[in-house]
Amino acid sequence: MKNRIGVYICHCGSNISDYVDVEHVRELAEKVEGVILAKTTMFACADSTQKEMIEDIKSEKLDALVVASCSPKLHLETFRNVALRAGLNPFNYIQVNIREQVSWAHSDKPQEATIKALKLVYASIATVKHSKALKPIKIPSVNTVVVVGAGVAGMRAAIDLADMGSYVYIIEKEHFVGGRVSQWDNLFTTGETGREVISNIYNKIMAYENIKLFTGAQIVSKAGSVGDFNIKVEIKPRYFKPGAKVDPDKLEEVIQACPVEVEDDFNFNLTKRKAIYRNYPSEFPEIPAIDADHCTKCGICEEKCNDVDFSMKAETIEINAGAVLVSTGFDPYEPNKGEFGYAENDFVISLQQMKRLIELSPGELVFKDRKIKKIAYIYCVGSRQSEGPNKYCSRYCCTSAIYTALLLKEKYQGIKNIHLNRGIRTYGKQELLYNEASEKGDVFLQFDEGTPPKVSAENGQIKIKAEDILTAGREIEFSVDLVVLVTGMVPRKDNSIANIFKVPIGRDKFFNEIHPKLRPVETVIDGILISGACQGPKNIPESTNSALSAAAKANTLISKGDIEIEPKLAEIDEASCEWCDKCQVVCPYNAILKKDVNGKMVAEVNKANCKGCGMCLPVCESNSIQLIGYTDIEIESFIDTLAMD
Amino acid sequence: MNYDVMVIGGGIAGEEVAINLANLGYKIIMVEKDYSIGGKMIHLSKVFPTLDCAACITTPKVSETARHENITIFTHSEVKNIERISDKEFNAELVQHPRYVTNDCTGCSICEDNCPVVVRDEYQFDMVGRKAVFIPFSIASPRIAAIDIENCILCGLCEKVCPADCIDFTQEEEVSGITVKSVVVATGYNLFDASQIQRFGGGEFKNVVTAMQMERQLVPTRPFNTVLRPKDGKMPDNIAYVLCVGSRDKTVGNPICSQVCCMYSTKQAQLLMGALPMADVTIYYINIRAFGKGFNEFYQQTGDMGVEFIKGKVGRITEKEDGNLIVRYEDIESGKLKEAEHDHVVLSVGILANTDYQSMFNNKAVLESDPFNYVKQTQELCCPPKTSIEGVFVAGTAAGPMDIPDSILSAGAASAETASYLRSVKN
Missing domain, CATH: 3.30.70.20 (Alpha-Beta Plaits)
Structure with missing residues (x-):
């Protein structure tokens, strides 16, 4: 039993002390048997307070520590480190959450909040008395990272990971790399094309011995945990011999010969492509692919080209990795049928389609036989819906739409742009683009979410009616040749990756980080990191920054050879265990094994797999399982104290 | 003195870089010109969009930086004459005031x-x-x-x-020579001086304050332990925010958007609703730039809480005898010029480049600037931390306006690039 306990009650500036009478809690905590000192502090986490705690622990020879402050999610490690530096075992420390669970939750009832805080402090003191000194468990880790997605984020992260000494597998679902960026032509701010960016990165990657790229590959399962994941990947056949070098003219002929035509999703269905395809000449890897979902295996291409090989089979490989970086990107928002005339009127397209259309139209801008001169852009389609599901702002679209409008003006003669927006958000240096568009004669009208512009067709013409905020709500009516819906980003429709890795999803349905400032690229699943637009709308530099951040975090986590994990795991009392398999059945992490101890079968815990969830405890009839750090005596002391008057 | 990395600036970005690299085993020297590390963030109240208290996020990083065995900090110090002396090393002078x-x-x-x-x-x-x-x-x-x-x-x-x-x-001032393998510039930003725009009365009318002054009144360690207007110590009950002061304004030489003012003003408005439940808060804006993760939802919530958002540019502020202020603005919704009386006005000042880095490098190694005097990013799309000098990287707002989450990501990226670079020069 610990009997030299130190208790610290944090004001958290005023976050706690505005509602909880921290001085009162301190006075009463000080009187508890075994408590040597109790103090209040403005910020327990501040450097000066940490130093003071260390001095107290040393000078008062404290054997246990209780800090009543914020959520342990924020500062458990901070105060464990304080204990460690003072020579106290970090597991003789308990953090009491009197902010999120007390002051913030009961800001309307300060008196009751104080009572609750006091009870939690009492209960934690009772618990810490029974705490045991524990040692963290070290598990070996492989310095290998699986990067999911070969877009700009995934590939950039791979390069830095490889530079920092990790081995990297990139797993790309499509047959070609580059993700969304390969679909964009000219890019803000540098004027590089998406292809240039991607080919630069791709060529770099090919030069690394410690990066292995799989295209047409999909993750099918994951086992194990941080430091030691086992990931199964299925590689679809490309039906083209590896290393094939097809003469471009010959290839064109083979492609032309293919009788199957499907919607070309690379061009957002503006065009059709064949079942044998590459999205653009020189696309990486520089070998065409056959779309197995649509190919009829008629054999025409095989006859014309020796490199086609229909005998190729799907392969499954297994990768042992220490960490996984998910960079699966986004989908553009697909407007509903009839949303501003989409899918009803031929001349209403999305921003992403417009971007492809520019590239597909070298000389003149002609769409469905109509010469396009006057274009209206309707902003925030699928974003900032105060009543709809997408409440968020898609961040990149204002800049992207204006940049596209300016490109159109530069490339084609006589273009007129009219931007119907909800307040332009060209933040930071992007503001210059907005200025430039205004100076070049683009017209900006602004509407309220409640009174959106109306798009209608009249004698083949598109009419737009809008109430313009900028001219005191005047109704403006005009006709245009084409309407571009400035559609935002939504999470990928395919959520198989989220299911396999159990990546947490936020309110906006994008993948969620632990904390946007403290741990912006990590998820609550140890060893699973996220970066790029799968985490929320981002432009290219922002995606790159998050990808490189994630590379640094992943490398730090797994490059040391072993990882420390919480010793709060299940422990079997072999003397009383009568193997019944119940614990094994309920364990969600495959952490219970059966072993023979001198002829008697008992349960054994695989420490690398056990998460300390406690599922096995209540099903054990002989009560042979204890959760270290949450032993019966600790939990019972906590509950008994809470239940006292 | 030999180190692997010199991190210039001890704000949130510099700390993030230093901790990341120190955890990878590199020896770091951090040079901070102020008396304390912590940068601008340590002085803030709660931060958007999560409303965590800034101190709760930043003090642990400050503390980790300060006690890390691989990080040596020099506060109240400056660095001069940085020069690349070989493919692998830079020399510099450390000036300890x-x-x-x-x-x-x-x-x-x-x-x-x-x-x-x-x-x-x-x-x-x-x-x-x-x-x-x-x-x-x-x-x-x-x-x-x-x-x-x-x-x-x-x-x-x-x-x-x-x-x-x-x-x-x-x-006395001490000057010592240091040798490092790489440099990370994390020198942050400066705030726009509100007194430059005379028609708003910043620095002249006592009840016109800057957003940083309001921010300080909202932190736990605040000077008056409540929100008071400076002229007579009265608790304000009708507060106005004027956005884009010193941003998006060619006349003051800063045509770009500062990226954070819309959100910090919106956040302060929420905090004021808590601190002064009876007060009215009005925000005069051009466009609300609530673009980041959770920002638009936060802005929506602020409107729902009763903060009034008026689309319109403020032209002039005049002071009444009782210290109240008349805000003359163009009301876009009605298309008319209007006047409104407020008892307290907050100028949401923008951010400007901190050009200190320009004098840190000697003429043999020029660290190039962008047109707004931020550190120029030479590969903005594929490698945002890269600068015009090999081995010198940029993190946080030294490269341009950024909010805290973006600064931290930028710092993470600079850490990865620096670590990669250090491995390459080792070979």
Whole structure:
């Protein structure tokens, strides 16, 4: 039993002390048997307070520590480190959450909040008395990272990971790399094309011995945990011999010969492509692919080209990795049928389609036989819906739409742009683009979410009616040749990756980080990191920054050879265990094994797999399982104290 | 002195870089010109969009930086003459300005209590006074006193009363040579000086304050323990925010958007609704730029809480005899010029480049700037931390306006690039 306990009650500036009478809690905590000192502090986490705690622990020879402050999610490690530096075992420390669970939750009832805080402090003191000194468990880790997605984020992260000494597998679902960026032509701010960016990165990657790229590959399962994941990947056949070098003219002929035509999703269905395809000449890897979902295996291409090989089979490989970086990107928002005339009127397209259309139209801008001169852009389609599901702002679209409008003006003669927006958000240096568009004669009208512009067709013409905020709500009516819906980003429709890795999803349905400032690229699943637009709308530099951040975090986590994990795991009392398999059945992490101890079968815990969830405890009839750090005596002391008057 | 990396600037970005690289085993020297590390963020109240208190996020990073065995910090110091001397190394001069207080200081503040000189406290943005010998602020790191020699009258009282014998007027500027393998510039930003736009009355009308002054009134360690308007100490009940002060404004030479003011003003409005439940808060804006993760939802919520958003540019602010202010603005919704009376006005000042880095490099190695004097990013799309000098990287707002989450990601990226670079020069 610990009997030299130190208790610290944090004001958290005023976050706690505005509602909880921290001085009162301190006075009463000080009187508890075994408590040597109790103090209040403005910020327990501040450097000066940490130093003071260390001095107290040393000078008062404290054997246990209780800090009543914020959520342990924020500062458990901070105060464990304080204990460690003072020579106290970090597991003789308990953090009491009197902010999120007390002051913030009961800001309307300060008196009751104080009572609750006091009870939690009492209960934690009772618990810490029974705490045991524990040692963290070290598990070996492989310095290998699986990067999911070969877009700009995934590939950039791979390069830095490889530079920092990790081995990297990139797993790309499509047959070609580059993700969304390969679909964009000219890019803000540098004027590089998406292809240039991607080919630069791709060529770099090919030069690394410690990066292995799989295209047409999909993750099918994951086992194990941080430091030691086992990931199964299925590689679809490309039906083209590896290393094939097809003469471009010959290839064109083979492609032309293919009788199957499907919607070309690379061009957002503006065009059709064949079942044998590459999205653009020189696309990486520089070998065409056959779309197995649509190919009829008629054999025409095989006859014309020796490199086609229909005998190729799907392969499954297994990768042992220490960490996984998910960079699966986004989908553009697909407007509903009839949303501003989409899918009803031929001349209403999305921003992403417009971007492809520019590239597909070298000389003149002609769409469905109509010469396009006057274009209206309707902003925030699928974003900032105060009543709809997408409440968020898609961040990149204002800049992207204006940049596209300016490109159109530069490339084609006589273009007129009219931007119907909800307040332009060209933040930071992007503001210059907005200025430039205004100076070049683009017209900006602004509407309220409640009174959106109306798009209608009249004698083949598109009419737009809008109430313009900028001219005191005047109704403006005009006709245009084409309407571009400035559609935002939504999470990928395919959520198989989220299911396999159990990546947490936020309110906006994008993948969620632990904390946007403290741990912006990590998820609550140890060893699973996220970066790029799968985490929320981002432009290219922002995606790159998050990808490189994630590379640094992943490398730090797994490059040391072993990882420390919480010793709060299940422990079997072999003397009383009568193997019944119940614990094994309920364990969600495959952490219970059966072993023979001198002829008697008992349960054994695989420490690398056990998460300390406690599922096995209540099903054990002989009560042979204890959760270290949450032993019966600790939990019972906590509950008994809470239940006292 | 030899280190792997020199991190210039001890704000949130610099700390993030230093901790990341130190955890990978690299030896870091951090140079901070201020008396304490922590940068701008340590002075903020709660931060958008999660409303975590800034101190709760930043003090642990400050503390981790300060105690990390691989990080050596020099506060109240500057760096000069950075020069690339080989493919693998830079030389530089470290200038340590005298603090006139030794590191044995315990922060007891007895010297402060006895000092007879009172000057404006820059850490409270001039709203209250401090002494000539002072602990910069309560959560400073290091939390030791310093003497502001410009204002000190050399009476010697502090020296007499100091129980730890830490006052040392004989300290002099120390210059030492350092050699490092790479440099990370994390020098942050400056705030726009509101008095430059006379028609808003910043610096002239007492009840017109800057957003940083309001921010300080909303933090736990605030000067008045409540929100007061400076002229008469009255609790304001009708507060106006004027956005884009010194941003998106060619006339002051800063045509770009500062990226954070919309959100910090919206956040302050929410905090004011809590601190002064009866007060009306009005925000005059051009466009609300709530673009980041959770920002638009936060903005929506602020409107739902009753904060009034008026689309319109403010043209002029005049002061009434009672200290109230008349805000003349173009009301876009009605298309008319209007006037409104408020008893307190907050100018949401923008951010400008901190150009200090320009004088840190000698002429043999010019660190190029972008048109707005931020550090130029030479590969903005694929490698945002890269600068015009090989081995020199940029992190955080030194590269342009950024909010805290973006600064931290930018710093993470700079860490990865620096670590990759260090491995390449090792071979």
